[in-house]
Amino acid sequence: MNTNVISKVQRRIVRLAVGTASTGAMVLSLLVPPAVADPGVVPAPVIPGGPALPGWGAPAMKPAAEPGLLKVVPSNGPVGISTTISGTGAGAGKTVQIVWGTSNVDWILDARPDSVDYLGRKTTPINRVLANATADARGAFSIKLNVPQDFGAIHDIYAVVDGIQIAKGGFLIERTFKITPTSGPVGTKIHVSIRGLGATLYGSSESLYYDSHYGGVATALWTRGSADYVLRAAGPVGPHTITLAGGMQFNYLNYQQSPVPWATGTVQQFTVTSDDGPPAAEIDWPAAITPTISQRTTLADTNLVAGTKATLTLSATSGPIESKTTVTASGLTPGAAIDVVWSTVVGNRVNCTGTCWQFSTLPLAATKAAADGTLKAEITVPDNLGGWHVVQVAQAGKIVAQQPFFVKRSIAEYPKTVKAGERFTVHLKGVGWTQLDNTVAVDYDNSYVGYGCGFNSNGDVVLNLVATGGKGTHLIDIYPLLYTYQPAYPYPPHSMVPFLSYAKDAPGLAVGYQLPAMRIAITVT
Amino acid sequence: MKRLAVFLGAALVALAFALPALADDATPTPVGPYTAKKVDVMLYVDTITSTRGDVLQKRGCWQTSQFQRGNRVVWRMWAIDTATGKPLTDQELKYAYVKAPGSPNLAFSYGKHGKLDISPWFWTAVLAVPKDYPLGTVAFKVVVKTKDGKFGTFEQPADGASQLTIIP
Numbered sequence: 001m002n003t004n005v006i007s008k009v010q011r012r013i014v015r016l017a018v019g020t021a022s023t024g025a026m027v028l029s030l031l032v033p034p035a036v037a038d039p040g041v042v043p044a045p046v047i048p049g050g051p052a053l054p055g056w057g058a059p060a061m062k063p064a065a066e067p068g069l070l071k072v073v074p075s076n077g078p079v080g081i082s083t084t085i086s087g088t089g090a091g092a093g094k095t096v097q098i099v100w101g102t103s104n105v106d107w108i109l110d111a112r113p114d115s116v117d118y119l120g121r122k123t124t125p126i127n128r129v130l131a132n133a134t135a136d137a138r139g140a141f142s143i144k145l146n147v148p149q150d151f152g153a154i155h156d157i158y159a160v161v162d163g164i165q166i167a168k169g170g171f172l173i174e175r176t177f178k179i180t181p182t183s184g185p186v187g188t189k190i191h192v193s194i195r196g197l198g199a200t201l202y203g204s205s206e207s208l209y210y211d212s213h214y215g216g217v218a219t220a221l222w223t224r225g226s227a228d229y230v231l232r233a234a235g236p237v238g239p240h241t242i243t244l245a246g247g248m249q250f251n252y253l254n255y256q257q258s259p260v261p262w263a264t265g266t267v268q269q270f271t272v273t274s275d276d277g278p279p280a281a282e283i284d285w286p287a288a289i290t291p292t293i294s295q296r297t298t299l300a301d302t303n304l305v306a307g308t309k310a311t312l313t314l315s316a317t318s319g320p321i322e323s324k325t326t327v328t329a330s331g332l333t334p335g336a337a338i339d340v341v342w343s344t345v346v347g348n349r350v351n352c353t354g355t356c357w358q359f360s361t362l363p364l365a366a367t368k369a370a371a372d373g374t375l376k377a378e379i380t381v382p383d384n385l386g387g388w389h390v391v392q393v394a395q396a397g398k399i400v401a402q403q404p405f406f407v408k409r410s411i412a413e414y415p416k417t418v419k420a421g422e423r424f425t426v427h428l429k430g431v432g433w434t435q436l437d438n439t440v441a442v443d444y445d446n447s448y449v450g451y452g453c454g455f456n457s458n459g460d461v462v463l464n465l466v467a468t469g470g471k472g473t474h475l476i477d478i479y480p481l482l483y484t485y486q487p488a489y490p491y492p493p494h495s496m497v498p499f500l501s502y503a504k505d506a507p508g509l510a511v512g513y514q515l516p517a518m519r520i521a522i523t524v525t
Numbered sequence: 526m527k528r529l530a531v532f533l534g535a536a537l538v539a540l541a542f543a544l545p546a547l548a549d550d551a552t553p554t555p556v557g558p559y560t561a562k563k564v565d566v567m568l569y570v571d572t573i574t575s576t577r578g579d580v581l582q583k584r585g586c587w588q589t590s591q592f593q594r595g596n597r598v599v600w601r602m603w604a605i606d607t608a609t610g611k612p613l614t615d616q617e618l619k620y621a622y623v624k625a626p627g628s629p630n631l632a633f634s635y636g637k638h639g640k641l642d643i644s645p646w647f648w649t650a651v652l653a654v655p656k657d658y659p660l661g662t663v664a665f666k667v668v669v670k671t672k673d674g675k676f677g678t679f680e681q682p683a684d685g686a687s688q689l690t691i692i693p
Contacts, residue, residue: 063664069627075660076693154661154690168626170661172693202684259591259686 027498039110041122042510043292050223050504054148058099058127061158063165070169076361078176079149079195079225086142087159087167089402090135094143094161097141100130101156103199105221107507108434108492111293114359116434116511117483120492123199124362125375127158136163147171151225152196153262155204173225175206175264177244180446183271186473187279187521188233190270190498194218194244197225200365203260205494207250209243213447216479216498217249222505229500230284232519234445234475243267248493258297275472278521281411286503291512296388296404299369305398308502312393312401318514320410321383321429321459328376329393329401332369336395338519340365340375342382343390345433349486357455358432364391381407385459387432388512397415407432407459409440409516414476418467426476428454429462436508437515441498445474451481467524474524512525535613542558566613569603570667572689573667576651586638589692594656598689602633602648604669604677614646621669623650627658634671663689 070087078084090096105122110117133143141159152173159167175196181188197220198204206227208215220227233240245251246263255263308331315326327340342364347357364379375393386409392402412427431454432438438455442446442463452462467474479498499506502515546638572592578587592598600623604613614635621633633648667679681688 065666067626069659071657072659125654154692156661168661168664169659170691172660261591261692 001232002504015327020506021199023034032476034521039117040108041106041124042109042111042507044106044222045289045292045510046221047289047504047509048115048287051149051226051310053104053128053224053240054100054102054150055128055130058085058097058129058160060164061099061127061160061165063168064431067165068159068167070157070167072157073168075170076174077145077147078174081147082144084142085133085157085159085169086140087169088138089160089166090139090141090159092135092137092139095157095352096133096135096141096166098131098145099131099158099160099165100128100148102126102128102150103159105151105199106205107221107510109511111296111511114355114357116436116508116513117487117489118492118495118507119489120485121201121204121411121494123201133159140463147173149195149224149226151204151220153198153200153260156161172262172452173479175246175263177266177268178335179242179268179270182269183273184233185276186235186272187475189230190233192227192242192244194220194226194227194230197227198260198263199225200260202248202258203246203263205246206265207245207247208444208446208500209241209245209251211240212243213445214250214497215443215446215448216217216441216500217494219494219499219505220501222509223501227501228504229502230358230517231446231500232279232477233270233474235272236470237272237274237361237474239269239271239374241267242270247499249495260361268309269287277416278416278473278523281518283409283411283518284503284517284519286506286509286514286516287485289509292353292510296390296512303399304394304402305400308398308400310395310401310507312391312403313371314391314403314405317404318406318408319381320408321381322387323381324378324379325381325391325399326376326407327393327425328364328374329369330372330374331374332393332400333395334369334371334373336369338365338367338369338375339394340367340377340379340380341362341392341394342384343392344382344385346458346520347433348431349438349453349483350456352486361392361411369395377408381405383429383458383460385433386430386454387434387437395469406512406514408514409518411518411520412460415521415522418524418525419466420471422467424465424522426463426465426478428463428518431455431459431461435483436506436511436513437480438519439481439483439496441479441496443475443477443479443498445469446477449494453483467522469524474518478518478519478520480508482507492503562608564677565675566669566670566671567676568606568667568679569605570679571601573599575599575651590687591692592654593692594654596654596657598652598654599619600631600633600648600650600665600667602650602651602667602669602679604648606671606675607661610629612646613669617671617673619656619670619672621648621664621667622648623667625652625663625665627655628652635668653685658691660691660693663691 110118177194245265310331482495484495574582575597578597623631
């Protein structure tokens with residue numbers, strides 16, 4: 001059995017006793033640094049299809065002593081609309097930079113070897129030059145341009161000459177909503193497209209209600225106000241109401257009286273045309289995104305024995321539990337015993353003060369290095385926690401090579417048919433332990449009914465549900481969730497509810513977390 | 526060794542007596558958001574709704590920072606002489622105005638607001654927001670001068686959602 005000790009001094013020391021077939025009890029002394037990256041803004045990854053930063057960087061500028069007014073016509077509308085910006089007082093023949101006030105909005109994480117905590121979001125105001133205009137002989141200027149695909153709300157616009165803001169105007173990017181298709185059988189994928197979500201905390205998200213049942217929240221931090229996601233048509237044949245509502249997490253019912261009256265919503269109808277039986281189960285993975293920070297929730301950057309010449313590659317670096325990957329290593333001590341182990345953690349977050357989990361290892365293979373110092377062995381991903389782990393190769397009790405591996409979520413089992421009113425379970429595997437991936441949020445017919453955690457049960461999650469809604473097909477959509485209960489930080493928003501925009505705007509994407517929506521269906525009899 | 530121990534003991538006793546004296550003499554350093562430069566005239570300024578204008582607001586005298594085009598922005602201001610602590614009336618001020626982009630200076634007037642004996646007196650200035658006034662924040666400035674030559678100014682904090690904002 002593994003025994004583990006973590007003592008919190010200046011450096012945390014982890015002693016792992018690893019039981020293996022070849023060496024019996026092998027004790028490894030591992031030094032685990034505290035947070036290797038300070039909590040902070042996660043660099044935004046490139047989001048496929050995401051809008052680019054508008055224009056180009058604005059030079060330093062300051063207001064004129066007597067700034068004028070810019071005429072912007074129209075001064076509000078959706079992204080892409082054409083608007084004309086004009087003003088006076090620029091000086092004959094001067095170049096006038098049209099500067100657009102906007103923001104970058106980023107997620108804040110604390111990514112450490114033993115966990116990732118979600119700490120919220122940060123808005124950073126920036127200025128971008130959209131175009132240059134040329135003043136006429138009287139110093140007047142005018143330019144027509146298209147409003148960029150950017151965050152909603154009011155953007156300041158400055159006319160800048162030689163670094164001086166000679167005039168100021170503004171443009172309100174209004175929210176727009178598109179829901180397609182508008183009819184189809186139960187299970188039809190409905191694509192929701194929102195433009196003009198804001199950059200500030202209030203006004204930067206949109207919640208979903210299906211027949212007035214809450215379904216989750218969508219954000220657009222890294223997609224500059226553009227949110228796209230999918231829900232599935234549910235309920236009996238006939239019309240159903242889809243409400244997209246402003247507010248940070250839930251419907252802000254009197255948004256028009258708020259300081260962000262442009263945080264609008266929409267009410268649209270979808271008609272369920274038939275119930276053709278339950279659609280096949282599927283997993284919708286997020287967009288393929290290159291992470292922007294190298295720190296994973298693993299020991300990938302630590303614990304290697306000094307001066308090791310060994311190298312290690314994996315034929316696959318992600319997969320569900322019990323999938324296979326081939327370990328190929330070289331530079332090992334020829335003929336010497338090798339332990340291939342799986343680094344993970346054990347513990348939980350419930351009623352926890354401080355850190356209530358420890359590093360642990362699971363044996364994967366015990367063998368010997370070839371005469372040329374190489375190793376090639378197929379290993380099976382353990383039925384254990386999901387998320388980032390590390391495959392380690394040890395010789396003589398020392399880690400000589402290691403590589404990270406991401407364990408994907410998977411659907412293990414669920415009933416196809418359930419009697420009305422009866423309880424049933426949905427069995428998942430590969431749920432993780434960080435604040436990004438230790439919990440799943442469950443929608444039943446697009447209604448949020450609860451969440452399940454996988455840490456204490458080593459990634460194995462059995463969700464207890466009740467068959468409701470009458471006879472016919474009923475949908476269960478299992479979404480990622482940003483967990484914020486323990487440790488709790490001062491109000492990280494958009495948490496503890498289904499995170500609908502997981503595919504293109506989720507903090508974990510920057511750390512390589514591929515967290516999907518898992519979609520299944522049952523027949524209620 | 527014994528001599529060294531006696532010396533160290535005496536030093537510790539001396540330090541023990543010295544510490545309370547050091548603590549008593551220490552002057553607390555002001556910290557936090559309450560420190561500010563000294564001014565001759567302190568201004569309290571806010572903006573409130575008006576029931577007049579091309580686009581009417583539902584109720585007057587509600588504190589707000591957001592105004593639609595066609596609304597009237599009413600600035601409410603109290604000027605305090607920091608030497609006496611007394612509010613300055615039209616007997617003491619030479620002038621008081623709001624300077625807003627795209628507008629002539631808006632003069633404040635001093636008056637009683639309400640019909641009761643206890644109704645307050647304060648300064649007000651008004652901007653009828655033109656229908657084509659730019660959307661967004663308005664970087665206004667309030668300037669007052671007393672008859673004895675003291676100045677007071679007010680500008681909004683550069684950051685924050687409480688700035689005067691024109692909305693559609």
